[in-house]
Amino acid sequence: MISVHNVSFQYPDGAEVLHDVNLEINDGEFIAIMGENGAGKTTLVKMFNGLLKPTNGSVAVDGVGTDKRSVAQLSRNVGLIFQNPDNQLFAETVEQELGFSLKNFGFSDDVIKKRVSSFLHILDLERYANSSPFVLSGGERKRVALAAILVWDPKHVIMDEPTIGQDYLQKDRLRNFITQLVSQGKTVIIVTHDVEFVAECKPRVILLSHGKIIGDGPATRILTDEKLVKDASLTMPQIASLMNQLTEAGAQHEIIDVYSAEGYLLKKLRAKPVSPLES
């Protein structure tokens, strides 16, 4: 469980990035933190593994304040995958990259070998095991960065903008992969402005704007709320805005993905009386 209590954060130059944020994240939840560029999303998640400490208020992970643990200790349970994989990757080969943290955490060579090969497989990186991470494409490097964190099996997994540079099929795989992690009881927190990805995953959405939480609830409710979406400088998922325009004003459809829209429209279309001309 991650508890955020009255947290504010100010950079040394005085700019306040977070203002009085309160949040409870339960174990096994799937959460998307959304908001415009500069809303404070990344600052917030950097508090979860202690990279940043609040100026005011407190953050506790599994009941212990982040001020009482080192980043190394916190990282064992909170894996944070950065937005830009290049800030994280440094080893000569993809295989070494994956093994690095395990060595540091003191796992045996045998375990390291098994885990590394299994994660190379899971993230479709086997053919790059002996390549340098730096010859890979942006999307591939992101998968290496993800594997390098997941390999030590942290209980809470945070991914900062995981869909950037990923094509549609990779996003689909990522979605299935997240579902798998959640079903294993892990907490998965993604920071994203990819509204279409969120519309397909339907996590709990926390909406940040100018350092404040302005919305917190199921994706189907938050992303169909025209005012909230506008205040967070996001856009509605295409399907949500289509349904808004199709249904009479004020109708609560809460439909944000293609398949739910198909179901809803089929019902309407099949219920439609056949016109006399056609019969």
Add this chain to the structure above:
Amino acid sequence: MAAISAHNLSFKYAGAREPSMENINISIEKGEFVVLTGPSGCGKTTLCRCLNGLIPNFYSGDLTGELEVDGLNVQGKTTAELSTHIGFVFQNPENQLFSLSVERDVGFGLENLGVPRDEAIERISWAMRATGILELRDKAPYELSGGQQQRAAIAGVIAMHPNILVLDEPTSFLDPKSAEEIVSVLAKLGHDLELTILLVEHRLDIVSRFANRVIVMDEGEIRLDGAPREVYGEQARLIGIGLPRVTMLSHLLRNDGFPIPNPITVEEATNELRQLLK
């Protein structure tokens, strides 16, 4: 004269087993707004690297076929020679901006081309106005939002007066609103300056309304090429490109037996579905 014309263009990176791009044949006319898309590793970036001379100047390998850009045969030209013909904007503006002020950054390319001071000042102001960042001229690039940074990167490139602009996923770091703004700035520039624009993108939800042509690559080859409405069919779905969600919905409804055309935008889908529901 075509702005970009490739004939049987192929490239294999040094040490790679397979070519990254094979037998590319395209002709892009002046003033077209083209979206180039396809799964990761399909060869989009390789093609872009050929256009601005990064291949073969900075990446070694086997390049065969012919390529003309803005009337120039690219083979044997340096990237510097090409830079006044074809401008390049990268995915992450932070990799492209480095000066202490936005204005200096926008002027960096001009300085290197040896453009006289007065003319440079004029061109910098023009480029910043065209991209809507004139009031940010004295800021440091790192003080800007992602969308503003990307505009600054675009300004720096158009200041060199290229006829062609190639952008490699320029919106991927941006929130949807900033992304839409960038693409509409591009569309306006394309229209006002008769620029040819080649935009590499996965986010077809955002870019489709602006494109007059979409090219889909897969496994190093061009698979589809045409107007968005024609390209976004069954084959595009099977290749696995992320069609706009309203287009996907129309595919599903057609398979369910309800004939509706292929909408590209929410507005089109709304009108088509209203007709159907009437």
